[in-house]
Each structure stands twice: as structure tokens, then as C-alpha cells.
Amino acid sequence: MDSPPPVVQRFSGTARFFIICAAAGFALIPFLFLSRVIEYHGYHIGGVKGAVAVVYHLISTPARRYSGRRLIGRYAEIRDAALNLAASSDLVELEEESSSIVAACCASLFLTGVFLLVAVIADQYLGPHNGLDPALLKSMEGFVFCGIGAYVAVLYFMAARLYANALSSRFMTTSALRSASAVAVGWVAGMVGIDAVLPNNTSGGVFFLIGLFYNWAIGAMRTKALNWLGAPKSDNDELPITIVEGIDDTAADLLSEYGITTLQHLVEAEPAELSERTLIPINRILEWIDQAMLIQRVKRNIVAMRSSGVRTATDLARIYAHAQSHDPIAVDLLKSLAERTAVGAPALHIISREFQFNLMLNVIYEALEGKPLVPPSGSSSGGLSADRIGSGNIALRAAARL
Structure with a gap:
């Protein structure tokens, strides 16, 4: 008995247009709060990664996916023969939206919007300000420096993805979420007074490192929280996947x-x-x-x-x-x-x-x-x-x- 064909959900043209407009709107909202759009040039770096991702998707991704399918098809023949399955000419069915230019553009716009917001905050608060609450300035310092660290981290991983020819819209989307989380952690760390547990004049560097090594920072904070809350330790000795x-x-x-x-x-x-x-x-x-x-x-x-x-x-x-x-x-x-x-x-x-x-x-x-x-x-x-x-x-x- 033949298995039914896979059902692939596709967006209509109207839905695609709406998604692109929503992503573009998210990326452009920070400009509404930029007081010196003409003079301030910090926002230029925000669009670098998005532009690179879109160009890469248009040029390299289709060719790489096509060349890899020959070997995937060969493996599928051996696997199906071992399982006594009927030979099939169909390769792995991917959701069309996951590899489309629409997905690449939207993911790039979301990532661009996050770093444009960091640029706006840097324009507004990183400078000589009189009469502002020091706690607010410290929280904004954490916001900006964690954002810059996250920016460098995304560039690092993006360069490695380009070398490996494995840059994807999923990477851009997860990078946007991870960067947004990093700047939120920096904002909270500045607000609660991280200077109380750090030597003098080192908070900026710590904020930058939190954004740069966000996964390690989250792991360290999780370990500290487990100790403070007295959570039981797991007996499972889970080795990192990098041991391979x-x-x-x-x-x-x-x-x-x-x-x-x-x-x-x-x-x-x-x-x-x-x-x-x-x-x-x-x-x-x-x-x-x-x-x-x-x-x-x-x-x-x-x-x-x-x-x-x-x-x-x-x-x-x-x-x-x-x-x-x-x-x-x-x-x-x-x-x-x-x-x-x-x-x-x-x-x-x-x-x-x-x-x-x-x-x-x-x-x-x-x-x-x-x-x-x-x-x-x-x-x-x-x-x-x-x-x-x-x-x-x-x-x-x-x-x-x-």
C-alpha cells in the first residue's frame, strides 16, 4: 500500500506580502526614535548581516542543496534496501517556506531590527547626559554593550557558516532571538547593579562578554541559580556533543x-x-x-x-x-x-x-x-x-x- 504524499503547507501571496511588511516594519521602527538620522551613522552596521544573508541565499544555497542530494539519494537507496522498502525517487521533502527567499528576507529583517534598536539606544544614552538617573544609564550601558557583544558573536558564527556554505534563514532567526535575549540580560544586569559584585570600571567589559559568549553566560547563571535555590543535581553524566x-x-x-x-x-x-x-x-x-x-x-x-x-x-x-x-x-x-x-x-x-x-x-x-x-x-x-x-x-x- 502506497503511503500518501507529504502535505506541505504553503503561504498564499497575500500572506507572504504581510509577513514581509511586518518584518520590514519591525526593522524600521527604531528609526522613529533616532534623533539624528542623518548625522548618526551607527545604524549602518545593523544591516550588514541581513544583506550578506540575502545575497548568500540567492547565490549559494540552491547550488549547495542540489549538489548534496546526489549523495543523499545514494544513502537512501542503501537504507531502503536494508529496511526492505520499495525504491523511491523522492528525496527528503522540506517545507518550501524554510528555504525560500521570503524566509531569508524576513529573518534578515528581524535580525537587523534588533541591532538597529541597539544603535538607537547607543545614540540616545551613550554620551554626556546631565540629570538622568544613574541606574537608567547603567541599564542602558548593559543593553548596548551586550548588544555589541552579540553582534560580534553573530558575525563570528556567520563567517564560519559562510566558509561551510551552511548559512540559513533559521540561523538568522535564532540569532535575532538570541541577541534580543542577550540585550535583555544586559539591561537587567545593569538595572540590578552588577557593579556591586565586580571590580571598579569592569562592568562594560563584562556586559560585552555576556553578549559575546551568551550560551556560556546563561549556563553560568543557571548553575549559580541552581545552587542558590538548592535544586537537586542530576546524576546523568551528559557529555557535550563536541566530544565527537x-x-x-x-x-x-x-x-x-x-x-x-x-x-x-x-x-x-x-x-x-x-x-x-x-x-x-x-x-x-x-x-x-x-x-x-x-x-x-x-x-x-x-x-x-x-x-x-x-x-x-x-x-x-x-x-x-x-x-x-x-x-x-x-x-x-x-x-x-x-x-x-x-x-x-x-x-x-x-x-x-x-x-x-x-x-x-x-x-x-x-x-x-x-x-x-x-x-x-x-x-x-x-x-x-x-x-x-x-x-x-x-x-x-x-x-x-x-
Whole structure:
């Protein structure tokens, strides 16, 4: 029985026009409060990121998405064959609005509006003022310096996204919300008197750092609040997703936009959909998932395993398969891994056996390497099933270089 086609909600022309007008209005509202529109030039920097994002969307995004679909389609063939699904020519269906020029323009306008507001506040309050409440001036100082820090942070992450060819309207929207939250935190910090807990003349620098490293600032404030309120500590030792080799702060920020914030999220993600949405190459995502599956089981013992050359779950599964074939080197390596880690030999053997027959890992290995993870007994070739892909299986790592 054929599955029904996906339902994609699309905006009408009137709705698109209304959304664009609302976003433009939000971006232009700060000009109503700018006393020196002609003389004051601080607002110029507010539109830089929005303009870059729109130009990037028009020039680069369609070509990058089209080139990545060839590898995604190849992975989909291997996955569907492993699941005994009918071959389908349809790739991942994305909401049209998520990648349209309307979304890019609206997200850019919202981000521009936030920083134009910071420029207006800087024009009004950062200067010689007599007779104003010092508490108000301090709160505005926090507002502006946190905004400037957030501006620099957005530029930093935007440059990394441009290098990776992964700038998106979702990034612009989340950056607008994050920047608005940062300036709100700065405003509150200035209002409640942050000078009371800081050395003299350092509040401006602290405000800037709060905006620049907003995630760290929120984490530090959350930890302090938990201690003050006496909240119970969690026993869950959740490792950061950056423990996966190849995922730096920029890649982690990109994944977090799509709900991938922990190792468990990455392990359970659908690689084809994640690649299509983030524009990260499918072979890179598969390799990350391969690593995450091993880290999820061995936790911090991954450091000792990496020093022995075992980086991924498929590495461990292949070593276990060789050990089962009485390969002395593989047997010694498994014994060494059990001794160097806190996992223990019995648990390590059970984990390796589970990896060996894990369907997702078999699909990942065959997609990346073009051969089965564990060949059937008595056979030196073939995939998860003898008649699945045949001799035409091309590894994604090789195909990505074609």
C-alpha cells in the first residue's frame, strides 16, 4: 500500500506580502526614535548581516542543496534496501517556506531590527547626559554593550557558516532571538547593579562578554541559580556533543538549530533529513553518528579507545568480528581495550556484538565504505543481503570526491 504524499503547507501571496511588511516594519521602527538620522551613522552596521544573508541565499544555497542530494539519494537507496522498502525517487521533502527567499528576507529583517534598536539606544544614552538617573544609564550601558557583544558573536558564527556554505534563514532567526535575549540580560544586569559584585570600571567589559559568549553566560547563571535555590543535581553524566571529532562550536551551534543538542539526539537523527536541512554533507553526518554511537556506550572511555585507534562503533564491530575469526591481533586489541578502559571485558564483548548486528551501523558502513560491515559467512562480497545493491555499490566517501 502506497503511503500518501507529504502535505506541505504553503503561504498564499497575500500572506507572504504581510509577513514581509511586518518584518520590514519591525526593522524600521527604531528609526522613529533616532534623533539624528542623518548625522548618526551607527545604524549602518545593523544591516550588514541581513544583506550578506540575502545575497548568500540567492547565490549559494540552491547550488549547495542540489549538489548534496546526489549523495543523499545514494544513502537512501542503501537504507531502503536494508529496511526492505520499495525504491523511491523522492528525496527528503522540506517545507518550501524554510528555504525560500521570503524566509531569508524576513529573518534578515528581524535580525537587523534588533541591532538597529541597539544603535538607537547607543545614540540616545551613550554620551554626556546631565540629570538622568544613574541606574537608567547603567541599564542602558548593559543593553548596548551586550548588544555589541552579540553582534560580534553573530558575525563570528556567520563567517564560519559562510566558509561551510551552511548559512540559513533559521540561523538568522535564532540569532535575532538570541541577541534580543542577550540585550535583555544586559539591561537587567545593569538595572540590578552588577557593579556591586565586580571590580571598579569592569562592568562594560563584562556586559560585552555576556553578549559575546551568551550560551556560556546563561549556563553560568543557571548553575549559580541552581545552587542558590538548592535544586537537586542530576546524576546523568551528559557529555557535550563536541566530544565527537569534527563537531566544533560552530557545527554544534548549527546542529542545535535542528534540535540536535546531545549525543542521544545525534544517534537517533535521520541522516538524510539532517543533511538536507543543515547542508552538511551526508557522509560527514554518518561518520558523526558512527562516533556518537560508540561514545554513548563507553562514555569518557572514548579517550583511551581513540589512543588505540578505535574511533567509531563500526571500528569496534570490525575488530570484534576479526577476533571471532581467531585473529590474534584483534584478540589482543580487545583485551587491551578492556584493560585500559573501565568498561570491562564482558561488557565490551556484548557492546561489540550489538554493534556488529546493528542495522543502522551496517547501513552507515556500507554507505561510507561501499562494502558490508561483516560479510556473510562463506562470502567475500555482498551487502546486508546478497541481492541488495550488487557490485554497483559506490562508497559515499569516494563519491563525494567525484
